[in-house]
Amino acid sequence: MRDTLRAHGLRFSRPRATILSYFGERDRHVSAEDVYLDLRRRGEDLSLSTVYLNLNVLSEAGVLREFQGTGGQKLYDGNPSPHYHVICRETGEVLDVPAPVVDGVPLNQFLKRTIEEATGWEVEEPRIQLRGRSPNAGAADPGDGSTSGS
Amino acid sequence: MRDTLRAHGLRFSRPRATILSYFGERDRHVSAEDVYLDLRRRGEDLSLSTVYLNLNVLSEAGVLREFQGTGGQKLYDGNPSPHYHVICRETGEVLDVPAPVVDGVPLNQFLKRTIEEATGWEVEEPRIQLRGRSPNAGAADPGDGSTSGS
DNA sequence: GTCTCTGCAAAGGTTTTGCAGTAAC
């Protein structure tokens, strides 16, 4: 824990470590408020602005991955490895999909390389996000936004 | 104009037609406020909420494409055809990139198909968005957020 | 001892909503 933080040039603090371990426990796709509420429920005593601050810091450090949820809300994923998110328009469920292989490399890399060659821009790892309908949609109740493995 | 609207089941109105023609004029990547201000400058008399309403309606109808700009702001693109956006972290410039071809089909379709087969979800056309640094970054002044052809 | 992080509360910016009036069909 401390080591993970130090490795990214971050100081240790109780809230920060708690947030980090929260994402380590299982794969999650959660909003800042989810993190805040979940941790409060467990008796952790931290503030919402600290959660926001640390989600930013941790995703800039590459420990978490930030992406856009439904309704203009940011979501965070504890799995920083290359994968895609499919978000259900109806239930808000998030499904992780590993990158398919193209030309012998993960699609991400293929795309990054192709675009850099075509444009002359320096581009970051592509974040690919799709909207769709989960098999639960249309029948089931709205989900809680955090679903399925990362 | 009227026909484009009717084809999507939308009524004609002056603000709506104005917004639509605004996107038709040249390729743009603009925020709701940009649309509003540009049109006001031209003497059009519409309200900001009307702009928001119509940008939503038009992008749901598939006439415009909505995507996430820098700073949690939505941007709209008058070009609904499959292409990707590369957004400069520093200048906010937006560059369009056509979809590369994989397996004989545009990457979008390849990805959609692959993911549908892998997951059993019904997914929409992938929206691919990349962050990066434009060749102007680091030296030049911050851009205006609307750059380059769609 | 210094520098970063926390917590609180308040502000910020974008987008949505309610409602009465108006225009399209």
Added chain:
DNA sequence: GTTACTGCAAAACCTTTGCAGAGAC
């Protein structure tokens, strides 16, 4: 005549910021 769209203002929403105090190094 009915239904949808507009405009205005207010509200809602998520996120960031300022500052004093506490904690990590």
